[in-house]
């Protein structure tokens with residue numbers, strides 16, 4: 001005990017290894033909810049966030065879906081942004097150097113129209129040093145191509161992950177869709193094809209109706225539901241996958257507090273992602289980092305890994 005006390009008065013070790021990506025702490029901001037960081041860099045020190053998964057990027061610029069594209073729900077939000085983004089060249093040439101200058105750990109999030117396009121983008125990223133890993137968005141519910149269908153079928157998941165695996169040495173994270181009957185089979189397919197980690201979950205397909213206009217509230221009719229409403233589903237899926245698959249998991253969906261983050265870690269996520277929560281409170285990611293540190297210290301833990309999987313029964 002004497003030996004432990006001085007350490008516990010110091011800082012617990014929050015660093016994690018997410019499939020080969022070294023993160024200073026396990027709190028990552030989720031793709032599409034943090035842009036390329038510009039809107040946030042005045043509000044918080046980007047180098048103190050464990051990792052930044054940047055806006056979902058496609059091979060060519062995309063205008064996104066018709067408005068309205070956001071609807072608030074009682075316990076979260078629906079979005080049908082549809083991967084609006086300036087394309088991978090702009091990400092690599094403009095945004096990546098700026099984020100790296102600010103000391104951010106950058107994870108790229110890519111969506112292709114075809115298996116070949118995923119591989120092509122991975123190769124482009126590989127050529128420009130600085131990206132810590134690639135998250136494959138095979139789960140976007142808001143686009144007709146390059147989205148959810150890749151992550152809804154184990155054979156297609158395997159094909160995309162394998163194609164990217166063959167062309168890059170960077171860590172590859174497969175981002176899974178919750179809009180499937182059997183999430184474990186998709187996770188196993190990603191693992192078999194050589195993914196280094198899993199990210200889960202993306203948004204759940206939903207809709208809302210404008211009763212005055214008597215039509216769907218979103219221009220694209222359907223959208224992706226995120227926020228607190230999806231947390232129980234996300235936790236259940238992380239738990240199920242953790243039981244069957246060995247890959248590290250970046251877990252998230254509805255994290256709005258340190259306690260929410262702890263829940264994900266305790267069902268076996270090695271790191272957590274915060275999306276909708278940063279819309280409500282832009283400094284939430286750093287508050288959660290501090291909250292995790294306080295929790296570890298209060299419970300006499302030296303390392304974050306000591307609580308990962310603690311609630312698996």
Ligand SMILES: Cc1cc2nc3c(=O)[nH]c(=O)nc-3n(C[C@H](O)[C@H](O)[C@H](O)COP(=O)(O)O)c2cc1C
Pocket residue numbers: 030031032033055056057079081083109137140175201202203225226227228230252253254255273274275276277
């Ligand atoms: C406005 C918005 C845009 C998003 N864009 C992307 C995206 O481009 N790529 C992606 O993989 N996920 C995207 N997502 C999903 C989030 O990264 C995250 O997986 C999901 O919102 C669940 O987490 P949360 O409840 O903490 O927001 C988006 C979510 C929102 C709300």
